[in-house]
Amino acid sequence: MINMTKNERKCVRYLTHELSTAARAVFEIELTLDNELKTTYDTYKLIWDNYPDSLKEFDEQKEIQLKSKTVHRNINRKREVINRVTFSLAAITLIFIAYGYFSPSNELSYTNQITTNKGQRQTLYLPDSSLVILNALSEIQYNSDFKNQRNVYVKGEAYFDVTHNENIPFIVHTEDLNITVLGTAFNVNTVLDNKSVSLERGKVNVLIKKSQNSLNLLPKEELIYNIKTSDVTKRNFNITKALAWKDNMLILDNLIFKHALYKINNFYGVRFKITDEDINQKKITGAFKEQDLDEFINSIEFIADVKIKKVNTNEYLIAQNHED
Template identity: 45%
Template sequence: MLYVSQKEKKCVRYLTNEMSKAERSVFEIELTLDDDLLANFENFKTIWIRYPNSEFPKATTSFGKIIKKYNKPEKGKSIKSSLNYKVLLSTALLFFFCTIFYFVATPNSEYTNHKIASKGERLTFTLPDSSTVILNSGSEVKYSSDFGKRRDIWLKGEAFFKVTKNINSPFIVHTSDFDVKVLGTQFNVNGSKINQTISLSKGKINVLLKESKDEINLMPNEELVWNAKTKCIIKRNFDVNKVLAWKDNILLLDDVKIEDALPEINQFYGVNFVIKDAVIANKHIKGAFKNQSIDEFITSLEFILDVTVIKTIQNNFEIAKYHGN
């Protein structure tokens, strides 16, 4: 029996214009997050361009008529040409089968919602099912208007989710490398770094790694760390207060070298700090900076490290040696 994956069905439905405008938007979002889906789509698109719809029978034509038409022997055709026809026929049948099946199986959406946290901002909002989302600086999510029926949300960056329980409708967070499935819980997903993390504070979640198809369950105070380069997976306990501090507008630096802390500082404030002095780069910083503006943080930074922060251009700062009078 011919097996057709969900990804293939989506590709075919998109190419045959069977999707609504909203569904096409969601599909295009998925293409940016899922490399496998993109590869499938490029393959189908190539076939679609090379063999236009006009060369095929309509989808309403019975499979028997299609087979009869394309299996009819023709004089002067080589074996290679015959094989090409068979490949073409298989592709056509796959298109028709996927289109009809997926059209019936997939509900329509009215429009797509898009939420973006500006650089230096933490954005809190409520989903249609009353679940709460907090987006970290520079992060974004997209979801369909029928979210109450199918609770799927696509994340780029980092977000905290407080999910309203609904045993009849799982809540699924999609990223480029994994899907996080829950019923009702509180957890954090950070896909903005090489070491991507899913951290669970309450409830229970199931994580599906897209590449390996492995499924891993997490319990409260457990987190999964996935290295996007090495493909290494670590499951460990974590400090909830430290990992989730950002959602309460707290920049928490736990005795780290200032050089290592810069990526987190830059994301939190939506700016770009640089250090050119090796001595300064190796200085350690420790503190919880709550509700501080960028100017207030700079003042704290200068006091703690005994440095001077120089603004070079807009949103760019250099941390340099302090030169007293």
Template identity: 30%
Template sequence: MNDNELNNLIEKYKNGTCSDDEKKSLDAYLNSFQTSNLIWNEKELGKEKLVRDEIFEKIENRLAAIDRIQHKQFSKSSYIIKIAASSVLLFVLGYFVFNLIDTKKENNVAEIKWHEKTTRIGEKSTITFLDGTKITLNADSKLKYSNMSIEGKREVYLDGEAYFEVSPNKELPFIVHSGGLSTKVLGTKFNVKAFDAENEIVVSLVEGRVTINSNSNEKTLSSKQQLTYDTKTGKEKISSFNFEEVIGWKENVLVFNNVSLEKALVKIERAYGVKFELTDESIKRLRINANFENESLWTIVKVIKSATKLEYMTISDNDTVSKIIFYRKK
């Protein structure tokens, strides 16, 4: 029975012009709602009695507005209420369920708990999610993440550097927000370096595919590709990359290929938790080529001294070296 046929039968019944066959047809249609096999989901919809009472109240209010008359209080099981209910059932239920779902969403938002993990220089940390996604957080970094997916997405916010091993899930894309970039994946392995103090964000893809958004521009990376984003100019560059040079930090491997001493010491500082100082600008521009794998701090310092012909001195705090200063011998 369509809406027009139902409305015509209801009008005939109210006017007393329904035939016996029409009454039987209307009665059968109305009873079909009561014999439905639908199961009430109390967890999602609430207590059935309270919901029924609310729906009944909305039905009465709706009828009063339609007919512009004051309705009498009828029994909830009476035939006239069944007719009235069916005539506005779609409207009332639609209105009620919409508001119920909207309320549920608000409650879900309230239930979302954000967590924050911070690492100091010389420290790394690993976070494993319930879905198997694993994030290795480099030193001097901060990761903000929630205890659940939000609006069909898994999202994290990164300041610093992290290596992501994302479990595949086509229904729940994983998004990393870092500075002016958003990196979206369905399941893959990649590294993001986005320190606030630096002028670039680097996304390096180990396997799979990722989509990167910056200033409404979208780029797609394939396996073994790297995107470098200049935060000052907004310029982007896609290139290949050296795996150990970019991601070796996870396994305490530091690789420097013709890198300025200034940049090299930033990575060493994060890895070993000791501050470095260079006494003049010319020293900062010196280039080094070296590979270090699980080496001690003092081995690295001696290699730098030998390669650059510089001298160094140390500053201690409570018998612990807190700073190393490189300078030219006079």
């Protein structure tokens, strides 16, 4: 017996009209949001459309054949051959689906890949002229042809300003979320356990892959999804603070040093470290726009009253300032 995935069962139930009207409507919405489900459905639809007869019709025909074997013998033989070919095709297709389902989609589906290093931010334009800004230690994958589909895969953090096309939705795939838009500007962050989608303008639909739940975001709203607890939060956010990085600005808003280090290290591509617990708990607030590393160090020393020493290549120690 062939073990079917959840998506495969849903596709079969939809094609055989076993789903209720409400369930069919939900399934049709999911088809527009989940690329993997759409691929599975298209494969099963192809088999369904090319199947010679339904099983019910085949059983009814079989009863008639038992009553009149001589008249229907040739038809029966022909259908038996066709059915064998069809079931063989179905088995081969299921093997293909299983391979595609268990293989990383982001490795198989995209022809272009761009990654950034620590301290690096990169701007690029996609084939439909949509703007993308990648933050440090991030990755985007996409195809060269956007004529029929506009799909990208993102890891890390990226800002999108999507070219409007009501006929071809733009879908951003991440490990945990799918974001579907027509034309809008938004930020995606998958770096930490709290995955976020922050909408600057337009409208997006966010699908949580694990639960298959989705919700819409309006301007100045963001979704926070915690992959450990599965908690989902929808809230308003400060656009300037959330998107400052794309304008080469680092904002530290009343953060203790311990929590600010990741943002600082990622932004400048170096490693600042602290061994003094008093400094770890010291709060810092500041906006550092287009400052190089030396300028940033001078600013931090002045604002936080600390001393920063270079201890190794790309490694700095933040210590107490003992000067009177």
